[in-house]
Amino acid sequence: MQKAAFDNSGSIAGNMKYQSLLLHNFRGIPQMKRLSEEQKFEIEVVGSVLPFKANNFVVNELIDWNDFSNDPIFTLTFPKREMLLPEHFDEMAGLLKKGEDKATIKRAADRIRMQLNPHPAGQVDHNVPFFQDEALHGVQHKYRQTVLFFPSQGQTCHAYCTFCFRWPQFVGMSDLKFASREIEKLVSYLKEHPEVTDVLFTGGDPLIMSAKNLAAYIEPLLAAELPNLKRIRIGTKALSYWPYRFVSDDDAEPLLMLLGKVVKSGKQLAIMAHFNHPRELEPEIVGQAIAKLRALGAEIRTQSPLLRHINDDPRLWIKMWNAQVDLGCIPYYMFMARDTGARHYFSVPVIRAWEIFREAYQNVSGLCRTVRGPSMSSNPGKIQVLGAAQAGAEKVIVMRFLQGRNPDWVQRPFFAAWDDKASWIDELKPAFGEAQFFFEKEMENLYREQLATGTAGHFE
Numbered sequence: 001m002q003k004a005a006f007d008n009s010g011s012i013a014g015n016m017k018y019q020s021l022l023l024h025n026f027r028g029i030p031q032m033k034r035l036s037e038e039q040k041f042e043i044e045v046v047g048s049v050l051p052f053k054a055n056n057f058v059v060n061e062l063i064d065w066n067d068f069s070n071d072p073i074f075t076l077t078f079p080k081r082e083m084l085l086p087e088h089f090d091e092m093a094g095l096l097k098k099g100e101d102k103a104t105i106k107r108a109a110d111r112i113r114m115q116l117n118p119h120p121a122g123q124v125d126h127n128v129p130f131f132q133d134e135a136l137h138g139v140q141h142k143y144r145q146t147v148l149f150f151p152s153q154g155q156t157c158h159a160y161c162t163f164c165f166r167w168p169q170f171v172g173m174s175d176l177k178f179a180s181r182e183i184e185k186l187v188s189y190l191k192e193h194p195e196v197t198d199v200l201f202t203g204g205d206p207l208i209m210s211a212k213n214l215a216a217y218i219e220p221l222l223a224a225e226l227p228n229l230k231r232i233r234i235g236t237k238a239l240s241y242w243p244y245r246f247v248s249d250d251d252a253e254p255l256l257m258l259l260g261k262v263v264k265s266g267k268q269l270a271i272m273a274h275f276n277h278p279r280e281l282e283p284e285i286v287g288q289a290i291a292k293l294r295a296l297g298a299e300i301r302t303q304s305p306l307l308r309h310i311n312d313d314p315r316l317w318i319k320m321w322n323a324q325v326d327l328g329c330i331p332y333y334m335f336m337a338r339d340t341g342a343r344h345y346f347s348v349p350v351i352r353a354w355e356i357f358r359e360a361y362q363n364v365s366g367l368c369r370t371v372r373g374p375s376m377s378s379n380p381g382k383i384q385v386l387g388a389a390q391a392g393a394e395k396v397i398v399m400r401f402l403q404g405r406n407p408d409w410v411q412r413p414f415f416a417a418w419d420d421k422a423s424w425i426d427e428l429k430p431a432f433g434e435a436q437f438f439f440e441k442e443m444e445n446l447y448r449e450q451l452a453t454g455t456a457g458h459f460e
Contacts, residue, residue, distance in 0.1 A: 016056070016057065016244055016248070018055060018056070018057075018158070018242060018244070018249075019055060019056040020053060020054075020055050020158075020159075021053065021054040021055060021056075021059065021159075022052065022053055023043075023044060023047045023048070023052055026040075026043065026052075026054070027040060029059060031059060031063075031065045031068070034065055034068060035068070039069075041093075041096075042079070042080065042081040042089075043078055043079050043080075044096060045079075045081070045084070045089060045092050045093045045096060046079030046080065046081065046083050046084050046089070046092075047079045048092055048096065048105060048109055049084060049088065049092055049109045049112050049113060050079060050083060050084070050162065050341060050342060051160045051164075052078070052079050052160060053077075053156075053157065053159050053160040054077045054078065054159045054160075055158055055159050055241065055242065057158075057241065057242055057243075057244070058073065058077055058159050058241055061283050062279060062280060062283075063077075072276075072277045072279070072309070072310040072311065073277060073279060073280070075162065075309050075310055076161055076162060076163070076276055076277070076307075076310055077159050077160070077161070077162065078162070079162055080162075080345075082345050083162060083342035083345045084112075084342070085344065088112045088115075091108060091112070092105070092108060092109065092112070095108055116340060116341050116342075127140040127141065127142045127148075128140060128141075129141040129189065131185065131188070131189045131192070132185075132188075136182075136185060136186070136189060138150040138151075138152065138182070139186060139189070141193075141196075142381075142405060143381070143403050143404075143405070144195050144196075144407060145195060145196060145197045145198055146196065146197075146198040146199075146200060147186070147189070147190070147193075147196050147198070147199050147200070148199075148200045148202050149186055149199055149200065149201055149202070149217070150202060150203060150204070151201060151203070151206055151209065151213075151214070151217050153208075153209045153210075153213045154201070154203040154204045154205060154206035154207075154208055154209045154213075154214075155203050155204035156203070156204050156205070156208055157203070157204055157205040157208060157237060157241065158205065158208060158237070158238060158241040158242035158245075159237075159241045159242075161237070161274075161276070162342060162346075163305060163307055163310075163337055163341065163342060163343075163346045164341065183216070183217050183220045183221070184220065186199075186221075187220055187221065187224045187226070190221075190224075190226050190228065190229060191224075191226065193228075194227075194228040195228070196228060196229065197228060197229065197230045197231060198229075198230065198231045198232075198233060199221065199229060199231075199232055199233065200233040200234075200235060200272070201217065201218075201232070201233065201234045201235065202235040203235070205235070205236050205237055205238060206234050206235070206236065207234065207236040207238040207245055207255075208238070210251055211251040211254035211255040211257075211258050212251070212254070214255070214258060215258050218232065218258060218261070218262065219258075219261070222261060222262065222265045222267070229267065230267060230268060231267060231268040231269075231270055232262050232267055232268070232269055232270070233269075233270040233271075233272050234269075234270070234271055234272065235272040235274070236271060236272065236273060236274070237273070237274040238289075239271075239273045239275070239286060239289055239290060239300075240273070240274060240275050240276070240280040240281075240286070243283070243285045243286045243288070243289035244285065244289075245289070246288075246289040246292050246293060247285060247288050247289050247292065256292060256293075256296060259293070259296055259298060260296045260297075263296055263297035263298065268299065269296070269297065269298045269299065270298070270299045270300075270301055271293055271298050271299070271300045271301070272301055272303060272332070273300050273301065273302050273303070273329065274302075274303060274304060275302050275303075275304055275320060275324065276304045276305070276307065276310060276311055277310060277311055277316065277320065278316055278319040278320040278323055281320065281323045281324065281327065282323075286327075287327055290327050290328065290329065291328075294328050299330065300328070300329040300330065301329070301330045301331075301332035302324045302329050302330065302331050302332055303332045303333035303334075303335065304320075304333075304334065304335065305334075305335040305336060305337045305338070305346070306334055306335065306336060306337065306348050306353050306356060306357075306373070306374055307337055307346045307348070308337075308345070308346050308347065308348050309345065309346065310346070312348050312352075312356060313356070314355075314356045314357075314359035314360040314363070315360075317334070317356065317357075317360035318360050318363050318364055321360070321364050321368040321371060322364060322368060324368075325365075325367050325368050330370050331368050331369075331370050331371035332370065332371060332372070333371065333372055333373055333375055334353075334357055334371060334372070334373025334374050334375065335373065335374070335375050335376075335377060336348070336350065336353055336374050336375065336376045336377075336385075336423065336424070337423075338377060339424045339426070343423075347423040347424075348423060349420055349421055349422060349423050350374070350376075350385045350397065350419075350422055350423060350424075350428070351385075351388065351397065351419075351420045352420075353373075353374035353385060353423075354374055354385045354386075354387050354388070356374075357373050357374050357385075358387065372384060372402055373385075375402055376424060376425050378424070378425045378426075379443070380401075380404060380405055380409070380425075380439050380440075380443050381401045381402070381403045381404035381405055381409060381410075382401065382402040382403040382404075383399050383400070383401055383402070383425055384399060384400055384401070384402050385397065385398075385399055386398040386399060386400060386413070388418070389415075391415065391431065391432070394417075394418075394431060394432065395418040396415040396416060396417065396418060396431040396432075397415065397416040397417075397418060397419070397428065397431075398413055398414075398415060399413070399414055399415070399416060399425075400412060400413050400414065401439075404439070405443070405446060406439070406442055406446075409438075409439050409442075412438070414430075414437060414438055414439075415430070415431035415432065416428040416429060416430060416431055416437075417429045417430065417431045
């Protein structure tokens with residue numbers, strides 16, 4: 001793999017300084033000489049609609065520039081023409097070629113973005129709870145035991161994934177963005193909801209924040225001594241995109257000390273780590289970062305969507321799960337690509353996803369088989385595809401809920417009519433001529449109840 005640094009500010013063995021790549025400066029890196037002018041223009045076109053951000057670690061250590069057009073990490077971080085629908089690409093390309101002003105370009109980009117299902121799975125309409133007669137913006141409470149919290153300073157990342165279902169957080173449309181500074185209201189909400197055992201800090205990436213800013217959210221949770229709060233989770237891709245965050249950043253030690261406080265408080269600290277390809281686990285610095293977190297007593301669970309053009313090969317999942325277990329991590333989820341953004345480019349049909357999962361699962365040891373999938377994080381809940389079956393004369397797809405807005409749905413098998421092209425639950429039809437899946441009527445009733453009572457999007 002060819003490697004070329006932006007400058008001489010650091011290396012794997014030293015104290016690498018973070019440098020971000022955005023639309024205004026990506027042309028300046030040496031590796032861009034390998035791209036044609038047309039390819040660089042396509043990055044600018046797609047990056048004007050979907051968010052683009054990379055950094056010096058991703059560029060110098062993870063991408064194979066000798067075959068960049070087919071490289072999975074390049075595809076994971078650099079926009080490609082095919083990630084927009086043709087009519088959207090042509091509209092934006094035309095505006096850029098004409099040299100239209102920024103306001104005109106932004107209006108067109110926002111109009112396109114609103115056609116890309118910016119908040120799938122009811123995130124806006126059904127997941128935001130009401131408390132003390134107001135919506136808790138920056139909080140989601142979809143499943144009974146778990147609350148998601150979006151700290152305002154953590155709504156960006158060290159680099160952006162081109163498939164990201166949270167892309168609206170990064171495109172400058174404030175009415176689409178989840179964020180909250182109000183940790184006091186979260187604490188009060190948790191006191192009133194003793195069923196909540198887990199708080200998940202998410203974003204963006206909460207570990208983009210300084211240790212001081214992160215402490216302003218975590219320490220009040222610990223100080224509140226909530227008896228119901230057992231676990232604090234942090235969703236992050238920092239282990240893959242910027243592992244120096246835990247090793248040599250200026251406040252790496254204060255960050256580790258803060259995370260250590262969670263463990264010492266008696267609450268479980270779970271790092272929900274995003275790894276999308278086995279190559280992300282190969283750099284030595286990644287193993288060092290994982291070791292530091294494990295030494296604190298943190299549990300690291302790993303997850304990724306199944307993505308066409310990046311990891312839709314069972315051999316890659318076998319390699320990735322084995323590498324994660326060897327490093328002391330726990331494989332957790334294989335997700336389906338969410339129905340948003342560039343889904344048409346990344347999605348895999350549910351049956352093909354099950355085949356990939358099944359082959360990979362068959363070829364790893366029991367320690368890797370903690371992983372669950374393939375799972376669709378849909379509006380009613382996390383739906384796992386269990387596979388194909390024959391029911392009398394009818395071939396069906398078997399599914400079940402791993403999580404549901406109604407806990408009674410969990411682990412109940414149900415059946416969809418055979419469809420080897422569908423890639424999401426709303427593209428599937430119930431088997432046996434049924435008019436609806438068993439949960440759909442309850443979902444309708446739940447929505448009506450929400451409107452009437454202003455409650456969160458789960459069954460109390």
